[in-house]
Amino acid sequence: MLAAMARLEAQLIDYPRLAVALSGGVDSMTLAAVAYRVLGDKLMLVHAVSPAVPLEASDRVREHSQRLGWPLTIVDAGEFSDERYRNNPVNRCYYCKTNLYTRLRQVWDGPVASGANLDDLGDYRPGLLAASEKAVVHPLVEAAIDKQMVRAIARHLQLDDVAELPAQPCLSSRVETGLVINATDLLFVHRIERYLTEMLGPGDVRCRITAAGVRIEVPEDIRELHSDQWSAVCVELEQRIANDGRSFAGYDSYRRGSAFVHKPGDL
Structure with missing residues (x-):
């Protein structure tokens, strides 16, 4: 686990500044915690609120940010204004993430990171295509960190309430x-x-x-x-x-x- 965290820190330290899209799940919350240790005030965390985001996730993001001093910005990604998203096609996540990253680019002009981990690459993830089109980086993937390692890092950082969170897609x-x-x-x-x-x-x-x-x-x-x-x-x-x-x-x-x-x- 310590080796995995060291790989992640090595990935992050090369960024002069970074924004992390923070969903409130274990992956992005753990990435945020490590990124804040490495980058401090060169980091911005962005959380999107919408009817698709559970209230508990937004509350978790706000509580941790306030308690740990994370720099947090709340946005409305606007996906519910996109008919293509509301029609719920097979690639719905593509339109969701396209709206999210477009909105994020309006409030941040530097590199943007997601909480995607190595396990996500084996699934059908149209949101990853949207991320690619918007030049979003995936530090957990680049550090070869899977979900099990993410949970271990979260426990090491004493994010106990986050470490055991069940999968919670939108x-x-x-x-x-x-x-x-x-x-x-x-x-x-x-x-x-x-x-x-x-x-x-x-x-x-x-x-x-x-x-x-x-x-x-x-x-x-x-x-x-x-x-x-x-x-x-x-x-x-x-x-x-x-x-x-x-x-x-x-x-x-x-x-x-x-x-x-x-x-x-x-x-």
Whole structure:
């Protein structure tokens, strides 16, 4: 872990100044912590707020920045003004990141970094294409750091509340590909997932908006751990879904990216 952190510091020290796009997840928060150690006041952190960003992520960014003295700028990336994004195509993330980095360039004229790590290169990530087009750098990738190493560095830096954060992609990722994204749906998703987390603890819980209705995904191990209260949670969930005037499509085990629907040739 110390070798990985040294590689990252060596990557960062070459920048005379740097902005980091800060989502509030473990990757960008850990990158921000190391970058601040290396660059100090030559660093700017930029966090974008929107209906797709969970309130907890924004609160986390603000709390850490205030407590640790990080230089933080809050922006609205404006992706919800982009019809291409709202239409939720297969490459929705491309339009999201294009809007984000375009907005970031309006407030910063130096190098810009993302929190992408080595593991991200193996996934379908249209946002990385947008980053490439906007000349965004990826210090964690350049330092050959994967998610496991990121978590180890976060623990070493005593970012304990960050180190064990579950994967938390934007709320728009809960909406099935091809269904139009709107702020009302995302607020509903956030309320349901927050209830699940309050009742079952942190973990990979998802509220999916699909053409068939609302689908709830919870890992089997979490359901088994809370088997004594799972039935009551289900009753409450289904009541909340009905009260919001929505159809309930059932329960499933958590599956990463299950709202992402594409046909051969889409990618």
